[in-house]
Amino acid sequence: MNTAELKPQEGIYLDNNATTAIDPQVAEAMLPYLYTYFGNASSQHNFGVPVEKAIARAREQVAAFIGAEHPDEIIFTSCATESDNTALWSALWAQKDKDEIITTPVEHPAIMQTCDFLSSRGVKVHYLKVDDKGRLDPEEMVRLINEKTALCSVMWANNETGDVYPVPELAALAHERGVMFHTDAVQAVAKLPINLKETAIDMLSFSGHKIHAPKGIGVLYVRRGTRFVPFMKGGHQERGRRAGTENVPYIVGLGVACELAQQRLSDIEGRVRALRDKLQQGILARIPECFVTGDTEHRTDNTLNVAFKFVEGEAILLYLNEYGIAASSGSACSSESLEPSHVMKAMGVPFSAAHGTIRFSLSRFTTEQEVDKTLEVLPGIIKTLRELSPFWKEGKPAISGLDHDFDADSTEVRA
Amino acid sequence: MWDYSDKVKDHFLHPRNARVIEDANAVGDVGSIICGDALRLMLKIDPKTDLIEDAAFQTYGCGSAIASSSALTEMIKGKTLQEASKITNQQIVDYLGGLPPEKMHCSVMGREALDAAIANYHGQSYSQSHDDGELICHCFGVGINKIKKAIWENHLTTVEEVTNYTKAGGGCGSCRMRIEEIIDEVWEDLEKCGVPRPGHVPTPIPMKMVSAQKAQEAVAAVSAEETQSSPIYKEVVKLLEEINTGLKMDGAGVDLSAIKGAQVSVILTGAASRGMMKDMTVNFIQKKLSEGTGRQIELNATVRAEG
Numbered sequence: 001m002n003t004a005e006l007k008p009q010e011g012i013y014l015d016n017n018a019t020t021a022i023d024p025q026v027a028e029a030m031l032p033y034l035y036t037y038f039g040n041a042s043s044q045h046n047f048g049v050p051v052e053k054a055i056a057r058a059r060e061q062v063a064a065f066i067g068a069e070h071p072d073e074i075i076f077t078s079c080a081t082e083s084d085n086t087a088l089w090s091a092l093w094a095q096k097d098k099d100e101i102i103t104t105p106v107e108h109p110a111i112m113q114t115c116d117f118l119s120s121r122g123v124k125v126h127y128l129k130v131d132d133k134g135r136l137d138p139e140e141m142v143r144l145i146n147e148k149t150a151l152c153s154v155m156w157a158n159n160e161t162g163d164v165y166p167v168p169e170l171a172a173l174a175h176e177r178g179v180m181f182h183t184d185a186v187q188a189v190a191k192l193p194i195n196l197k198e199t200a201i202d203m204l205s206f207s208g209h210k211i212h213a214p215k216g217i218g219v220l221y222v223r224r225g226t227r228f229v230p231f232m233k234g235g236h237q238e239r240g241r242r243a244g245t246e247n248v249p250y251i252v253g254l255g256v257a258c259e260l261a262q263q264r265l266s267d268i269e270g271r272v273r274a275l276r277d278k279l280q281q282g283i284l285a286r287i288p289e290c291f292v293t294g295d296t297e298h299r300t301d302n303t304l305n306v307a308f309k310f311v312e313g314e315a316i317l318l319y320l321n322e323y324g325i326a327a328s329s330g331s332a333c334s335s336e337s338l339e340p341s342h343v344m345k346a347m348g349v350p351f352s353a354a355h356g357t358i359r360f361s362l363s364r365f366t367t368e369q370e371v372d373k374t375l376e377v378l379p380g381i382i383k384t385l386r387e388l389s390p391f392w393k394e395g396k397p398a399i400s401g402l403d404h405d406f407d408a409d410s411t412e413v414r415a
Numbered sequence: 416m417w418d419y420s421d422k423v424k425d426h427f428l429h430p431r432n433a434r435v436i437e438d439a440n441a442v443g444d445v446g447s448i449i450c451g452d453a454l455r456l457m458l459k460i461d462p463k464t465d466l467i468e469d470a471a472f473q474t475y476g477c478g479s480a481i482a483s484s485s486a487l488t489e490m491i492k493g494k495t496l497q498e499a500s501k502i503t504n505q506q507i508v509d510y511l512g513g514l515p516p517e518k519m520h521c522s523v524m525g526r527e528a529l530d531a532a533i534a535n536y537h538g539q540s541y542s543q544s545h546d547d548g549e550l551i552c553h554c555f556g557v558g559i560n561k562i563k564k565a566i567w568e569n570h571l572t573t574v575e576e577v578t579n580y581t582k583a584g585g586g587c588g589s590c591r592m593r594i595e596e597i598i599d600e601v602w603e604d605l606e607k608c609g610v611p612r613p614g615h616v617p618t619p620i621p622m623k624m625v626s627a628q629k630a631q632e633a634v635a636a637v638s639a640e641e642t643q644s645s646p647i648y649k650e651v652v653k654l655l656e657e658i659n660t661g662l663k664m665d666g667a668g669v670d671l672s673a674i675k676g677a678q679v680s681v682i683l684t685g686a687a688s689r690g691m692m693k694d695m696t697v698n699f700i701q702k703k704l705s706e707g708t709g710r711q712i713e714l715n716a717t718v719r720a721e722g
Binding site: 310311312314315318319322331338339340351352355387388389390391396397398399402403404405406407408410411412413414415 | 419424433436439442444446447448449451454455457473474475477481520541542556557581586
């Protein structure tokens, strides 16, 4: 395969909370570490030295990006899921006298599933309540903290709704009470300014592939002085905190991606936010019976989650795909599970709408034409599907003499 | 995204008969908004001939639910009620060129809507035709009759398949044990009808005693495998060979019997198996093996019965 012939895949990609396109500058920076500098950073000879330096440079770039005080607070991992697992595991093993975790019901599965496992092994997990917009009450966290609390873990931004949680405030509250604080910041980095040295956050996880670096590289930030037990045991890499030979090309790529993300943050806060707002206003103006889920006051600038009533999300996605538009859905049918998204359920979004939620997530590569094209085709798609839906009765003749009718507010459960 | 066949995509993007038949005389409603899909099948049946003159649908659901509904209307139009009632969910699947396993419930829903429409035509009320018996899955409101029927008609053998076909067990999962029992119950009947249960090996009943010698051989085989995979196996064999060279001069010998961790079992023969010679030999072998392997070897020595 001649790589020069490769072109970006066609289509309108509005699924950047799932993964992002690799920035060509990131790919270019990685290439020397695939072709030339193959050495092991732990080696003492000339093959190892430039590699070790490259990793050190990337560590500085990442530290600068999230405002860490010291580069050695950055641990490179394989993905944010590994970082999340490590944070929970470490907090429990480093404080053997504590066995409670406080978290939220809207976390990513990397936290949710790990907490489920831990709770089946005797750890007590508390879930903070969220309201219909997904907001939580910091006071509730304070009330739940006790001498057995090992860790509070709250995501910085939600992947489905984009809701931003008051993580610096929560971290300070936990810290005042001597409790460790971790945040899954996968959806927050590159979208919000983050300056860790001004917060009390002890651990933070994020991954490369959401910020235009490749998949397979993640970061766990561990503040100096935080008690830590490694999850991966073996060699002395990452100062003994994460064993395993360093994934050098990806670490280098991540460093560059962080630097670019820092430079382009204003683009997200300005242009991308304006495009997202245009998409939101356009949808609400053109399509009846739909609403935005989550907390529109505190939301990442690239994310829009809309619930279309009386239609099902996977069907909308299939239609969008026909027009080359990629988005995602919290509906049951678009996933392996038969249940709608746990985030929508936690927020109490009614089933009639939860099955029809569509998430549009933009990036710095999204253009105005792409948003316009989406606004052009989406009203027609929703209209077509509603014409098919027995819950949508407008403009349809009624059949007389029936002893049953479909009702979108019905609580009947029947598969 | 699901990997749908071209036929499924075609029926989704260009659904046939997606409308309301105002003067329908048979209407079948299945599903609910909470479960994420619902289908209304409307038929116009000639009461004299029982011929389905027209069929149409309204469906809320995913691509395959809409495609299954569309396919169903095409399949039954122009058929008599009797002919139509023989259509199985598998025939809907075949018509569409296949469905992903997780989407089989869409075809089952189509088939159910047809049953409900026929019941409605015969004057049954909605609640009568939707009485599904004992409620098994509370998350998706699935009764025992629907589960049994799906197992019976599609020869389902696992809980996962039952979930794919009926959604039962796809929520909290607390009914999965019960579904397992239902699968066994239905297969008991299926087997009576001569359908062999695939992949089901009945618990074997031992017909005769295994001979003592065979049992010993089996134990020896397991132990031999462990011995040979031991990281010190080769060294021990070599060391014992060296020791044997010395012992032979005294008309004695040592054979390896097993290695388990740092435990080495040997069998002593000839002069080395008796009296003071035995103790000396055991101490000597243990020392040699420990030095040679770098491990603290624990030696078990037995004596071969002679004669």
